[in-house]
Amino acid sequence: xxxxxxxxxxxxxxxxxxLGVALILFLSAxxxxxxxxxxxxxxxxxxxIVYSLLMLIKCPDLFKKRLLxxxxxxxxxIVIVLLLLVGITMIxxxxxxFRFGLTFLPKxxxxxxxxxxxxxxxxxxxxxxxxxxxxxxxxTQEGQTVVEDGPYAIVRHPMYTAMLMFVLATNLYFxxxxxxxxxxxxxxxxxxxxxxxxxxxxxxxxxxDEYKKKVKYRMIPFLW
Numbered sequence: 497x498x499x500x501x502x503x504x505x506x507x508x509x510x511x512x513x514x515l516g517v518a519l520i521l522f523l524s525a526x527x528x529x530x531x532x533x534x535x536x537x538x539x540x541x542x543x544x545i546v547y548s549l550l551m552l553i554k555c556p557d558l559f560k561k562r563l564l565x566x567x568x569x570x571x572x573x574i575v576i577v578l579l580l581l582v583g584i585t586m587i588x589x590x591x592x593x594f595r596f597g598l599t600f601l602p603k604x605x606x607x608x609x610x611x612x613x614x615x616x617x618x619x620x621x622x623x624x625x626x627x628x629x630x631x632x633x634x635x636t637q638e639g640q641t642v643v644e645d646g647p648y649a650i651v652r653h654p655m656y657t658a659m660l661m662f663v664l665a666t667n668l669y670f671x672x673x674x675x676x677x678x679x680x681x682x683x684x685x686x687x688x689x690x691x692x693x694x695x696x697x698x699x700x701x702x703x704x705d706e707y708k709k710k711v712k713y714r715m716i717p718f719l720w
Contacts, residue, residue: 502560509563510544517587524591532670533594555624569696575689582685586667586678593672601671609668616661622646623655642703644710650717652708653690657715660686690714 518537522528551559567573593599626646647654663682667675694714697704714720 590670599671612665620658
């Protein structure tokens with residue numbers, strides 16, 4: 497795919513994702529007079545644009561791989577659908593919580609939400625910088641070696657650690673107990689993805705078994 501066509505595909509994905517989030521959130525809330533919702537949509541738009549620009553500048557080839565991938569692993573196809581459903585559920589719950597006055601966590605939750613978000617963004621950047629083989633598809637590439645630098649020296653799947661932190665930050669931001677429960681829906685799906693991914697890597701990537709012995713934890717040090 498040439499660069500011009502790729503840019504058009506990228507813009508289409510960014511716009512459709514932002515509009516999709518906004519539509520689901522405000523329909524669930526029953527109003528657009530929802531300042532937290534408006535700020536959330538704006539934040540999603542800004543992050544998407546900044547992330548895309550950085551990826552285009554820093555690692556365009558890797559960005560194309562991540563954007564244009566097609567998952568062929570049947571287990572991962574199921575996982576992708578489940579992750580999408582959990583994501584939609586989180587947005588719907590946030591909107592309904594606002595509509596029915598279920599947003600009652602204290603105001604200082606915004607500080608914790610911002611902290612988790614910043615930490616997740618830093619970790620995500622470190623992961624991309626360390627792993628040139630990083631794609632959204634669960635597969636191995638020609639010449640691929642085990643990455644053991646940066647965050648990969650601490651946990652085996654730091655990308656998913658960052659994802660979990662983003663999800664936690666989002667649900668803290670919306671401020672209802674129901675939103676936080678959605679994090680519990682996200683965790684088992686993520687675990688399923690990781691276990692299947694490790695099965696593939698152990699089979700196809702030379703040295704991964706030794707790496708597992710060296711780095712014992714998958715996502716969270718001293719926990720799992």
